[in-house]
Structures are given as structure tokens and as C-alpha cells.
Amino acid sequence: MRPAAAISYTHVTKNFDRVVAVDDVSLDIAEGEFVAIVGSSGSGKTTLLRLTNRLIEMDGGTISVEGEDIGAVDPVALRRRIGYVFQSGGLFPHLSVADNIGITPKLLGVPAPEITARVDELLELVRLDRGAHRDRLPEALSGGQRQRIGVARALAARPRIVLMDEPFGALDPLTRDALGEDFRELHRKLGLTTVMITHDMTEAILLADRIAVMRGGKLLAQGTPAELARSDDAYVLELLRTPRRQVERLNTLLPRGGGA
Amino acid sequence: MSLLTDPRWGEALAHLPDYLGNHVRVSLAALALGLVVSLPLAILTRNRPAPRGVLLALASIVQTVPGLALLALFYPLLLAAASVTLAWFGVSFSAFGFLPAMLALALYSMLPVLRNGITGLNGIDPALLEAAKGVGMTPRQSLLMVELPLALPVMMAGVRTAAVWVIGTATLSTPIGQTSLGNYIFAGLQTQNWVFVLFGCFASALLALAVDQLLGLIEGGLRDRSRLRTALGGLGLAALVAATLVPSMGRSSSRYVVGAKTFAEQYVLSALMRDRLEAADLSATTRSGLGSSVIFEALKAGDIDLYVDYSGTLWANQLHRTDIKPRAELLSELKTALAKDNITVLGELGFENAYALVMPRKRAEALGIHSIADLAARASTMSIAGDYEFFSRPEWAALQQAYGLSFRAQRQMQPDFMYAAVASGEVDVVAGYTSDGLIAKYDLVTLDDPRHAIPPYDAILLLAPKRAGDERLQAALKPLLGKIDITTMREANLRASGNDANSSPDAVAKWLWGKMGKQ
Numbered sequence: 001m002r003p004a005a006a007i008s009y010t011h012v013t014k015n016f017d018r019v020v021a022v023d024d025v026s027l028d029i030a031e032g033e034f035v036a037i038v039g040s041s042g043s044g045k046t047t048l049l050r051l052t053n054r055l056i057e058m059d060g061g062t063i064s065v066e067g068e069d070i071g072a073v074d075p076v077a078l079r080r081r082i083g084y085v086f087q088s089g090g091l092f093p094h095l096s097v098a099d100n101i102g103i104t105p106k107l108l109g110v111p112a113p114e115i116t117a118r119v120d121e122l123l124e125l126v127r128l129d130r131g132a133h134r135d136r137l138p139e140a141l142s143g144g145q146r147q148r149i150g151v152a153r154a155l156a157a158r159p160r161i162v163l164m165d166e167p168f169g170a171l172d173p174l175t176r177d178a179l180g181e182d183f184r185e186l187h188r189k190l191g192l193t194t195v196m197i198t199h200d201m202t203e204a205i206l207l208a209d210r211i212a213v214m215r216g217g218k219l220l221a222q223g224t225p226a227e228l229a230r231s232d233d234a235y236v237l238e239l240l241r242t243p244r245r246q247v248e249r250l251n252t253l254l255p256r257g258g259g260a
Numbered sequence: 261m262s263l264l265t266d267p268r269w270g271e272a273l274a275h276l277p278d279y280l281g282n283h284v285r286v287s288l289a290a291l292a293l294g295l296v297v298s299l300p301l302a303i304l305t306r307n308r309p310a311p312r313g314v315l316l317a318l319a320s321i322v323q324t325v326p327g328l329a330l331l332a333l334f335y336p337l338l339l340a341a342a343s344v345t346l347a348w349f350g351v352s353f354s355a356f357g358f359l360p361a362m363l364a365l366a367l368y369s370m371l372p373v374l375r376n377g378i379t380g381l382n383g384i385d386p387a388l389l390e391a392a393k394g395v396g397m398t399p400r401q402s403l404l405m406v407e408l409p410l411a412l413p414v415m416m417a418g419v420r421t422a423a424v425w426v427i428g429t430a431t432l433s434t435p436i437g438q439t440s441l442g443n444y445i446f447a448g449l450q451t452q453n454w455v456f457v458l459f460g461c462f463a464s465a466l467l468a469l470a471v472d473q474l475l476g477l478i479e480g481g482l483r484d485r486s487r488l489r490t491a492l493g494g495l496g497l498a499a500l501v502a503a504t505l506v507p508s509m510g511r512s513s514s515r516y517v518v519g520a521k522t523f524a525e526q527y528v529l530s531a532l533m534r535d536r537l538e539a540a541d542l543s544a545t546t547r548s549g550l551g552s553s554v555i556f557e558a559l560k561a562g563d564i565d566l567y568v569d570y571s572g573t574l575w576a577n578q579l580h581r582t583d584i585k586p587r588a589e590l591l592s593e594l595k596t597a598l599a600k601d602n603i604t605v606l607g608e609l610g611f612e613n614a615y616a617l618v619m620p621r622k623r624a625e626a627l628g629i630h631s632i633a634d635l636a637a638r639a640s641t642m643s644i645a646g647d648y649e650f651f652s653r654p655e656w657a658a659l660q661q662a663y664g665l666s667f668r669a670q671r672q673m674q675p676d677f678m679y680a681a682v683a684s685g686e687v688d689v690v691a692g693y694t695s696d697g698l699i700a701k702y703d704l705v706t707l708d709d710p711r712h713a714i715p716p717y718d719a720i721l722l723l724a725p726k727r728a729g730d731e732r733l734q735a736a737l738k739p740l741l742g743k744i745d746i747t748t749m750r751e752a753n754l755r756a757s758g759n760d761a762n763s764s765p766d767a768v769a770k771w772l773w774g775k776m777g778k779q
Contacts, residue, residue, distance in 0.1 A: 080396030090391030094409045
């Protein structure tokens with residue numbers, strides 16, 4: 001057992017109209033850890049994430065965040081202190097980039113000049129040119145830029161925990177790679193605890209410290225990539241085979257040193 | 261004389277500040293009220309399908325009620341409400357003009373605002389609603405910062421539709437006493453003044469078009485997030501409202517309001533009375549095109565100060581009497597009855613405007629028809645036309661009973677078109693008015709009423725309760741009493757039914773006064 005769990009799921013259950021979406025899941029996420037939850041669609045991974053900041057309410061079990069039972073915390077206050085990166089950005093189309101990024105500090109009542117300074121700092125942090133992007137509307141940005149804004153918005157109120165719902169799924173491979181690396185770096189630099197949802201085992205292995213595999217609402221296995229490789233679950237092993245096969249094929253198709 | 265140089269354009273233009281100002285005022289108030297009621301309803305029911313369905317169904321039903329009927333319904337409704345508040349709280353309000361018009365129009369404006377409001381709010385991407393929740397917004401913040409701004413362009417489109425509907429329908433508020441651009445249309449239709457009809461149509465169409473374009477500019481600005489276009493549209497709208505309201509606000513409101521019903525004779529007489537009051541230095545204005553029952557209630561409530569009615573009409577409609585009395589007896593009984601409501605019968609003008617059955621002279625002679633009794637024998641093969649109220653009036657029932665009248669068909673018509681219709685053989689008989697000049701023009705004949713089924717219809721000048729002791733007013737009107745004989749009134753009515761520059765009510769009223777002076 002790790003000493004300080006940032007997020008702790010204990011026997012968490014959630015049903016949608018008698019369909020069990022999350023089935024008795026228990027999982028501890030340590031402070032500073034980067035955990036990826038991997039599973040196909042319908043595995044319950046997104047539901048588990050949404051339960052964490054009470055976007056939806058669970059039917060059984062408990063979740064505690066930084067030691068507090070979230071059932072006893074005001075959900076609005078809870079959401080303001082947890083960063084959340086939405087699947088395709090979830091940016092408000094009628095607000096400028098700066099207003100999108102500054103929304104949570106604004107809700108928290110941070111004075112306007114402070115928000116302005118914070119927005120500039122965040123634009124720099126997510127490697128966007130502030131002169132070029134600050135006052136634009138989201139529709140004028142590329143998918144990758146929008147997702148960078150989404151990350152900046154999640155970080156604006158200086159959360160210690162960030163939840164990410166398939167943040168890089170809809171991006172082209174190059175952008176996706178760059179953004180993943182950049183975020184991993186931010187996670188380290190800011191000392192965040194990150195939970196990321198993905199269906200892509202390769203992405204999970206490359207970015208996360210630890211991987212949790214879900215299927216049919218159940219947590220099948222969890223551990224470092226190396227620990228997972230020792231699992232005896234057929235599905236987990238199958239998930240791990242895909243990136244390995246890709247690597248082997250890449251090695252034959254693309255001779256080492258080529259293109260570097 | 262060419263249409264373009266017709267002096268009636270100038271006359272129409274002179275009324276514009278008053279008519280347009282009032283039109284904009286009532287439309288604006290109705291739209292504001294409609295928005296204030298509909299928007300919260302749209303917001304409250306956005307996540308509740310059941311009440312939302314009921315609300316939309318109700319609004320749709322309102323929309324199917326013809327505008328004129330909806331406006332007309334609000335008058336008795338408010339009248340009843342006013343008497344209830346008077347009985348319970350000792351306060352009353354005017355059920356005439358602005359209030360019923362505004363309420364009916366506000367109700368009319370609700371459907372597009374509700375429908376677009378609900379559509380706009382429900383059409384928001386659920387992912388954005390979750391994002392709003394996820395960044396830490398309360399439901400209220402989500403509504404104000406995300407849902408309403410995103411739904412605004414769709415909502416504005418609804419407001420735009422509502423505005424056009426309200427501006428168009430407001431022209432129908434004239435009969436319940438609200439001055440509007442409809443005054444041109446109603447007056448023009450009644451007195452065959454097509455210049456007025458055209459002017460009224462153009463003015464209201466232009467107003468609707470201008471408002472539609474400006475709201476469209478705002479809508480587009482909101483949709484494309486262009487502050488410039490939104491601001492331009494807003495400024496244009498504010499300028500339009502200011503330009504139409506300010507000129508009419510500067511005018512001192514007239515002290516005396518002269519009422520007129522919906523036919524040419526009434527327009528002429530109200531203009532005549534207004535001229536007399538002004539000649540005596542009493543500021544006066546006319547409120548014309550009022551429905552028959554609206555005008556009497558308006559007088560009783562003091563919303564208008566004076567108007568001319570006909571003894572037989574009041575006898576039947578207000579006293580609900582079905583018996584017929586000789587002229588003088590009926591008049592004196594009527595005076596006593598009206599005195600109970602504190603209404604003063606100042607006196608008779610001198611002529612009678614009775615209902616009469618009318619047919620072409622040649623046809624009547626050929627068929628040997630001189631009286632209604634003669635007609636009754638042939639009625640079953642004939643058709644009859646009357647004005648919109650005739651066939652539901654007690655006089656018609658009395659006629660049918662007294663003579664055993666039964667026609668093959670009966671039709672309702674605009675009064676001024678009836679005579680042409682009977683002259684051309686479109687119908688066989690019409691229920692016309694004895695004072696109408698068109699009877700002579702078309703060579704028609706009025707049939708005798710040997711059984712006296714139709715009561716006498718002396719034109720009498722009525723004063724509102726609050727004017728009972730107003731000696732200056734009464735002195736100014738006295739010269740009119742007993743001075744207008746049937747021949748003069750017929751000629752005046754014939755002039756008013758013409759379609760030329762001398763046929764406007766104002767011009768005919770001046771001619772009538774000149775004629776009376778020579779007698």
C-alpha cells in the first residue's frame with residue numbers, strides 16, 4: 001500500500017438503468033502518480049472518471065480525494081479543485097481562448113489582472129503563442145491547439161489532480177505524440193496526480209507510470225507495464241500484444257537509424 | 261387627379277406621428293411582456309418534457325385564434341376583470357385600448373419566443389453542458405454563462421418572428437380602441453378611401469420590414485459573434501423606436517375623445533364634433549373604428565367622452581328590449597334608462613339611420629314589391645345580405661317573426677359593398693341603412709315596414725358620465741342638435757363613399773358644417 005493516496009476508489013459501483021457500468025472497482029492512486037485506465041468502449045473507464053469529480057453520482061462504494069470522502073464535499077467546489085480535460089476539448093465556442101482558460105479562476109473569484117497573468121503563463125506552459133491565440137475563438141484553432149487550450153484550462157486553478165478523458169484520441173499521430181510528451185513533462189514539473197482514460201495501450205505504456213485495465217465494468221488488472229506483462233488474464237495479455245506486434249513490425253519495416 | 265398628387269396622402273401623413281407612435285408603443289410593450297413571460301417559461305421547462313409540451317400546445321392554440329378575434333376577446337375579459345377589481349378592491353382600470361391590445365398581442369407573441377427558446381436551449385451540445393459542470397459552474401452559472409449565450413441566436417430568431425407578427429397584428433387593435441396604423445386601414449375600408457388603405461398597409465409593412473432587418477442584423481451578429489453588427493442592429497432599433505415614439509410623446513394629450521363606430525357616417529360625424537370642439541377652443545381627438553359594443557362600454561367607463569349612437573340600437577342592444585315603441589316614447593324611455601348609468605343624451609341630430617330592406621327600384625316595381633309584406637311572399641327564392649352584425653341583431657328576429665320572412669340564402673358583407681352587390685344582382689335584397697347616400701346613387705328603394713317591426717333609429721349624441729355637467733362642451737355641441745336632416749346626411753354619406761380627395765371624413769365634415777350654416 002502506497003502511503004498517501006490522492007484518489008482512492010473502494011468497491012465503487014455504478015448502474016445505468018440496470019446495466020452495470022462500474023462493478024465493484026477498488027483502486028488507489030498515489031500522489032504524483034500518472035495512471036492510465038485502459039479499456040474498450042463500454043468498459044466503464046469513462047464512467048469511473050466522471051464519478052471521481054461527481055459529474056455523475058455513484059450507486060455504491062466510496063471515493064476519497066486527498067483523504068476526503070467526495071460524498072461529503074460540495075460537488076461544485078470539488079470540480080473546481082480537480083482539473084478535467086475533455087475528450088475533444090470541450091471548449092466554449094462563444095468564449096475567447098483567454099476566457100476559456102480563465103474560466104475556473106473566474107468562478108473562484110480570482111481578480112481579473114491575476115487571471116490575465118495566469119492565462120499568459122498557461123499559454124506559455126502549453127507552448128502556444130499568446131499574441132496569436134489569446135483573443136481568438138476556439139473555432140479558429142486546430143484540433144491540437146484546441147486540446148492544448150483544454151489542458152491549459154484544466155490547469156488554470158492550480159489543481160493537484162488532473163483527470164483526462166481520452167484527451168489525445170482525436171488528434172493526428174504527430175500532434176498526439178508531441179502533446180502526450182508535453183503533458184507528461186507538465187505532470188512531472190507541476191507535481192500533478194493524473195488519471196488518464198485511453199483505449200490505446202501504446203499511449204498508456206508510453207505516458208503512464210501505472211496502468212489499470214477495465215472490461216465490462218470490472219477492474220481486471222493494474223500495475224506497471226512490466227507487472228501487467230506477468231498477468232495471467234487473457235484479455236490483458238491480448239491488449240499488451242498489440243503494441244509489441246506493432247514494435248516488431250516497425251522494426252522490420254523501418255530499419256534502425258532510418259529517418260532520424 | 262392622379263394618385264400621386266392626391267391630397268389625401270398629405271392628410272394621411274399628418275396622422276402618421278400619432279398612429280405610428282401608438283403602433284410602436286403597443287407593439288413594443290406587447291413584445292416586452294411576451295418576452296418577460298416566455299423566456300423564463302422556456303428556461304424553466306427546458307429539461308421537463310411534459311410541461312414543455314403542454315406549454316407549446318397552449319401557445320399553438322392561441323396562434324390558431326384569428327388575431328382580430330383574440331383582440332376582441334380581451335375587451336370583455338378585461339371589462340369583467342375591471343368590475344371584479346372594482347367590487348373587491350375599489351379600484352378599476354380601463355379595459356379599452358392599450359391594455360387589451362397589449363395583452364392580446366403579448367399572448368400572440370409567445371409561441372415563436374417559446375418555441376425558439378426551447379429549441380435553442382435544447383440544441384446545445386451535451387458535451388458543452390458537461391464541460392460547464394466540469395470546470396466548476398453551478399447550474400445557474402451554466403445557464404447564464406454557457407446555455408443562454410449559446411441559445412441566443414436561435415432565441416433572437418424567435419423574437420424576430422414574434423416582432424413581425426405583433427407589428428402586423430397590431431393593425432387589428434383599432435376596433436378595441438387602440439390607435440395604430442390599422443386606423444388608416446379601417447377608416448379607408450369604411451369610407452372607400454384607398455389612399456388611406458394603401459398608406460396604412462405600406463406603413464405597417466415598412467415598419468415590420470425595418471424591425472425584421474434590424475433584428476436580423478442583431479441575430480447575425482450574435483451568431484457570428486460580431487459585436488459591431490449586434491451593436492449596429494441595437495442602435496438602429498433604438499433609433500427607430502425613439503424616432504417613432506418621441507414625436508407622439510411631445511403632443512399634449514387631447515382633453516376630449518370623440519368616438520366613432522366602424523362606418524362612414526360615424527367617421528364624418530366624429531370629425532364634425534371634433535371640429536366643433538376645437539372651434540370652441542377645446543382640444544379634441546377622434547377614436548374611430550370602434551366596435552358597436554366596445555364604444556358604448558368605453559363611453560360608460562369614460563374612455564371616450566362623446567359619440568353618436570342610434571336610439572333603436574341602444575334600445576335593443578343595451579336595454580335588451582324587443583318591443584317596439586313610437587319614436588318619441590322610445591327616446592324618452594331610453595333617456596331615463598341611460599340616466600341610470602349617468603349617461604347624458606344631449607339630444608337628437610335630426611335624422612334617423614334605420615335598418616331598412618333595400619332592393620333595386622326597377623326590380624321591385626317589376627315584381628310589384630312595395631313593402632316587406634310583399635317581399636315575404638317571394639323571399640324563399642331570394643337571397644339577402646346584411647352587415648356583420650345584422651343577422652344576430654334582435655331587429656332581424658323581429659322582422660322574421662312579423663313577416664314570416666325566410667330567404668333562400670343570407671350573406672354577410674362589408675356595409676359599403678352591399679349596395680353595389682344588390683345593384684348588380686349579386687344578391688336580391690340587402691339590409692341597408694336609411695341614411696345611406698348610396699341608396700339614391702344606385703337607384704335603390706327602401707321597402708315599407710307596415711307592421712313596424714324595425715324600431716326608430718334617431719341619431720342621438722351621448723355624453724360620458726364625467727361630462728354630465730360640462731357646460732362648455734355641451735355649448736359647443738348644441739348647434740349640431742336637430743340640424744342634420746336625412747337628405748343632408750345622405751348627401752354627406754354619399755360624398756364620404758366616393759374615392760376622391762373630397763371624400764375624406766374631415767373634408768365631408770367641413771362640407772356638412774358649411775351646409776348646416778346655410779340652413
